[in-house]
Amino acid sequence: MPQLRQDPTTKEWVIIASERLKRPHAFKKTEVFIEKPSYKEDCPFCMGNEHLTPHETLAYRRGGPADGRGWWVRVIPNKFPALSPEGTLERKEEKGFFRSMDGVGIHEVVIESPLHNQLLPLMEDKQVEEVLLAYRERYLTIKEDRRIKLIIIFKNHGETAGTSLDHTHSQIVGTSVVPSNIRKKLEEAARYYDDHGRCVYCDLIQEELLLEERIVAATERFIVFHPFASRFPFETWVIPKEHQASFGLISKEDSKTFAKVLKETLFKIYSRLNNPDYNFVIHTAPIKDEEEDYYHWHLQFVPRLTTPAGFEMGSGIYINVSLPEETAKFLREE
């Protein structure tokens, strides 16, 4: 019999479709490995091609001038930004009915490696640490712009996950509006806090650690698990054990332990499912709510193994053809 499960952090329902249920190994990609060169002449993200990109906003390099060679992580403004620093925050009304405003914001690209054929799960720990430190550093700089209300850090890997450039990279977007679905998550978290005097994510971590059945990994500072109401097969959350509303508050030291646990998670997925396309997003509090007691930042990882369709579009209810208890076990058992 199908089951409806409710996400305790959002109150959204998910259908676990028992009639359609697939075993974890059924999601393994069959595609063969394509060897790629370490440098491509026309790739704007490859070392040596810095002239093909806008001027960098950050780079980790051993001396030398900006926009030159010798870097190991480089951050640049997106050449085709979804939001841009120009414009005003003024709302425009068309006859009082339609509202628009300038698309004010920041859109940057984090080039995670100078090598064209690198992949985040296959990098050395040190390199992933540097990528996470770049996220942190850009977060802290971007938030100084008072027009920016929320900073979203995300990665698209592979064509079906919406990326067009295959040189490994992630993106940082600062928005001048707080999206309503982020506000809804905050409202639900605040409601739980009002009811229980505790953060719902802190309680969630405790419950998952007690039950053990959906845990993929747990370190001293982070836990990795497949949520009770997973919307997608192998949906994975990485969350700090200690309460912290904003990714912007992470210490340099914790950035490194976060990097290690993230890399290990990505590597498990890479090797067990044969390099599937995926997205991940860091869900963090809006800047004005960075110190709140009720929200708790976390990373959501979703491999592209199934296709949400008309039902999800019409209802907002996701149909999941896997059991998080089974997929977590599958990843645990190496």
Next chain:
Amino acid sequence: MPQLRQDPTTKEWVIIASERLKRPHAFKKTEVFIEKPSYKEDCPFCMGNEHLTPHETLAYRRGGPADGRGWWVRVIPNKFPALSPEGTLERKEEKGFFRSMDGVGIHEVVIESPLHNQLLPLMEDKQVEEVLLAYRERYLTIKEDRRIKLIIIFKNHGETAGTSLDHTHSQIVGTSVVPSNIRKKLEEAARYYDDHGRCVYCDLIQEELLLEERIVAATERFIVFHPFASRFPFETWVIPKEHQASFGLISKEDSKTFAKVLKETLFKIYSRLNNPDYNFVIHTAPIKDEEEDYYHWHLQFVPRLTTPAGFEMGSGIYINVSLPEETAKFLREE
């Protein structure tokens, strides 16, 4: 400069990405036409293969027994249902933290034609009318089940739109919960009604008819347009001009005019974009709200021309690389 546009019915923001903007013709699919047979031995939806499906719940046929040949539209329970009629509505709690319930509901398939190689936009008007009458008839029967709170009618066309069976069909799902994003749409509509004493969709129709720039087609009873804050290229809404909260209240006569305008819309997309994959969903009020003054049913059509990725997943804000004013003009000018 990118632009943020707000949907007046949901208050959700959409980014119109001017730096990435594509002209309408750039979305035309290049794939060539693959000829298909009118009958396939192993297709459960083909005429003559009725024994491969569960017992029909409705069929339009010239006499003859149920589950036999001779039908032109046939409705069956989904063999692998996302929700099923068994079970109870009782909530189960795991230690007071995780909540689940039986996946109670109805999940049916509407086989739109006995022929394997038919397509909705290429059918005769009469056949599309019969499909819409089947939607209506099943809606009215399913709503008699008091456990059903909302009925969602949708279609997935093509592999990237999430369908696995290529014999033309649509689906009807009755849910025992009202999803929170439907409730949110209702809340926004109610808020507008409280402010203005009018339905926001009725006002929207008037505005679009006045402006004319996003209209694809307008008949006596329906309008077809690309919304101001379109989330996707060629997102198209079909909406009755007269106020009606629920698709369940549509008259038989209006079903036929709805069929005509839907078919013409699908045909325009089919021929101008070369048969893209697509989804459509009928957004209708929950059953208890069928008579409300503030909600207004409509069909949302979305071709699969771009891939929402990490940013959309993390923010709920869609990035649209087309201008609805341009795409609507492109469809108008045949």
